[in-house]
Amino acid sequence: MTSGRRAIAPRKQPRQVRAELTRQRILDAAAHIFEEYGYAAGTTNRIAERARVSIGSLYQYYPNKDAILVELVTRHLEAGEASVARYLAEGLPPSLEDTLRVFVRAAIENHVDDPRLLRIMAEEAPRSPELLAKVNDYEAERFRYTQELFENHPEVRVADTEAAARLAVTTVELVVHKVCSAPDPLGTRRLEDELVAMLHRYLTGPG
Known part of the structure; x- marks a missing residue:
């Protein structure tokens, strides 16, 4: 050491x-x-x-x-990237609601198993510089992609697409993690429907 x-x-x-x-x-x-x-x-x-x-x-x-837990966190991030990539390979649907559903569903799929382990990874994983850099790079790429998506989608009416992208990505990650790891989680379909509806109302409301 x-x-x-x-x-x-x-x-x-x-x-x-x-x-x-x-x-x-x-x-x-x-x-x-x-x-x-x-x-x-x-x-x-x-x-x-x-x-x-x-x-x-x-x-x-x-x-x-500690090294084992960091490896589990890293693989969790990589699984999330792979899940989104699978959906993107098929092409995004034209409607904003269905597009949001793609990303929410991918997040839920990556969080639905082993809820206690998810809490341990979020709360107890060592915050090494290497792991923090990986997480920051992962988030920055998601923010960039989501902002570009919002800027080019005709249904999105929010004026500040950079802030909207950060809020949407962070909301999905935190809400899905919190709800899926709760002792009495909502059903995955209820969580998906309500989260998609919340984001859709925010993005399509008066600009």
Whole structure:
């Protein structure tokens, strides 16, 4: 360690299929352990036992559980990007309401599983410079794309499309995360319908 910071970068980048499968088993096991026991009690020993690997093998891939959690957060972000990309590959629908539904649905799909793990990732993930940079880049790209979408969509009537893009992206992310991770979450269809309606009214109201 340097400067008192715990190492959180993965130690070993798998180059063979077997090694990648081992790392995936560790990540899957960690997700279940963190969800079942919480982060404080989700020890590397428990993770290794659930993954059916020795503790030494686990440490070949990750120096500590902080590094494992950061990897889970990173993969969560990448899954969100992939989900949106799948919808964009099919082309956006012409109506603003249906376009908003595409992005809201993609966000819900990326949050609907493992709600306790989502809370742990949001509240307890180490805020490393590398992770913060990844999150900031991810958000900046979404803001840019959404602003461009609003500027060119004939149904959008808000004057400040930059502010509207930031508000829309942040609202979807925070609301979906909060509602999906609540002890008594709304059904996904109710959440989707109400969030789409709220954003649509805001974007199409008097300018």
